[in-house]
Amino acid sequence: MEIDPELMEAFKNLQVSMRPISAEELAAFDEHTPLKERNEKQDHPSYSKIPRFFDPPPKPEDKIRQMMRREAHSISLQRQAFMLPDTDELNELWKVLQDHVDETTEAKVQLIEFDSFIKVTEKLGEKFEFFLRPRLFLSLMVNSPVPGKAEVLSIYKYVTGRVELEQGRIGISFYDEMGQGVLQEVDLENYIRDIIPTLAQVSNYLEPSFEIFYVCTVVKKFFFFLDPLHTGRIRIEDAIITGMLSEVLELRNEAKESEEKDDQVAEENEHRNWFSLESVIAVYDTFLGLDKDHNGLLSRDELAKYGSGTLTSVFMDRVFEVSRTFDKEMDYKGFLDFFFALEYRDKPPALHYLFRLLDVGQQGFLTAQNLSYFFEDIARQIKATNAEQVLFQDLKDEIFDMVKPSDPMKITVKDLLNSEQGETVVSILIEYQRFSAYENRDENRANI
Known part of the structure; x- marks a missing residue:
């Protein structure tokens, strides 16, 4: 195919600059347009339809603008309602x-x-x-x-x-005073506390003394799953898309539905809703069961009894190194992060939490050295139970084969998530019972 010589010459003479253009240069460029033509362009109807892409919120010291913005946001939500x-x-x-x-x-x-x-x-x-x-x-x-x-x-x-x-979206948006589409922890706490009277399956049985723990547990779950990077804010849109807000609001209708169904079906429906009072009480009872000295805090030894009671010593050390503690003991909020991470190990927020504990050097990746550090405790428990010995090299190779990281020498949290083997990998490194179950998986299948 022959190229037109004139076209080729035009391309040779074409010079393109890749440097950024300043606002002053852009304004000067428009000055070359005749005044009459510029005015005609500005009067064009399409100019009135150009959206504003960003409207910065007023500064904290600008009280009047803040008040006006809150009022405008409230009026807009009322109109939507x-x-x-x-x-x-x-x-x-x-x-x-x-x-x-x-x-x-x-x-x-x-x-x-x-x-x-x-x-x-x-x-x-x-x-x-x-x-x-x-x-x-x-x-x-x-x-x-x-x-x-x-x-x-x-x-x-x-x-x-x-x-x-x-209705739920509008209701929760009233607690986002600046209309930014996000909620801080205190905003969500106020929202949950205010709607409790409308949640029949909660308010009908909730003891006043337990309300603070119910609100704390619900809010903590929202933030654990929707704010894994700990920004201190969650997007209202995420609360809606994930279905978490809908699950809370479903508790309004549970009482009506239970009148039409037998007690067994109604009870099953309540169990399916994580935010039901019974589900929250079960979590709190777990905390109380671990708190042997009844001081409202969990020591390292008390928390080590969680679940199977076979969480490794080095893992528990890391939990208390990374978590916020009070006189080296963990409060209920800290326990909730720990609880969600171990109960939902297959979920990305939980893997982020557990990866941070495994990444002892805070390098952003795991190496064979990291794996060896956590396996040493597993090896001690293998010896103590007279189980068949496992060579670290074999386990290390098996983990890297499961994850297939982009770098054959390092495992990132992204590699864990992409492999869909993250739950298995972290479990066999931090909990002896899970490790034993993994090692004997073929035998267990044969016995089924």
Whole structure:
């Protein structure tokens, strides 16, 4: 293919500068544009639609602007809340859907066609436009028992669920006074404390003296999973996307649902919700069970009895080196971080926590030396129990084979997460019972 000589010459003469352009140079460049043309450009309707990408919050000393910003944020949230369907309007949604049922199957499943779905949307008005969109119908139609139709009950459940979620988002956003979309720990504490009266499965049985521990446990779980880098803030969007906020708000409806179900099913539903009062009490009881001297703090020896009671000595030393302690003892908040890390070892926040303990030199990676340091305690327990000896070199090679790090000499936390073997790796280094179970995995499978 021949290239046009004139085009080639133009490319040769083209000079491109890669240096940054200052605001002054950009303004000067615009000065070359005739004044009349500049004014016409500025008057163009599209200029009014250019969004503002960043609006810095007022400084702490600017009290008036801070107050105005909080007020504006509050008014905006109130307007959003007003635009959501209320209970009467949701009841009206059900009635209108019933009026537009196109078919009822033998299993008494009510179905609606797309044309009728559009009529429902038009009849209900603007408050439902955001929820009753054509793509909702198409997504529900895929799982419908009759092609081309959607289940009426599924439509209703979707809308009510989304409304509850939006109500939750708006409610929690009131505690973000500056409207930045984030909450500090004290903000979330205030929110949880304020909504407890609306959580029937909590407020009906919560002793006033236990409220502080309930709030502390719930808030700590939010921050453990949503703020693994310890910035002191969590994004409201993350609380919604992960489903954690929805799980808390589900406790509002548990009492109503339990009236319609037998006691066994209601109890199972409560167990599935981590934020139920029973789940939180179980965590607190674990703490109390370890606190043998009943001083409200856990010593190293007391915490070492956690779980199987076979956590290695070097690991426990690292826990107390890294964690915040009071006279070398751990409080309930510190215990919650420890608890979540060991109970959810397959989750990224837990692996971040445990990796930090394994990374003794704070290098950002683990080497054979790190692994050897933690294996020495495992080896001592192997000898004490007269179990079959394991060579460190074999274990080290096995760990590196499992993780397959990008650098064959180092294991980073990213390598652990990508390998999907992080839970196994950390467990066999910090807990003898888990190590023993791993070493005897083939025998255990044969006995099943």
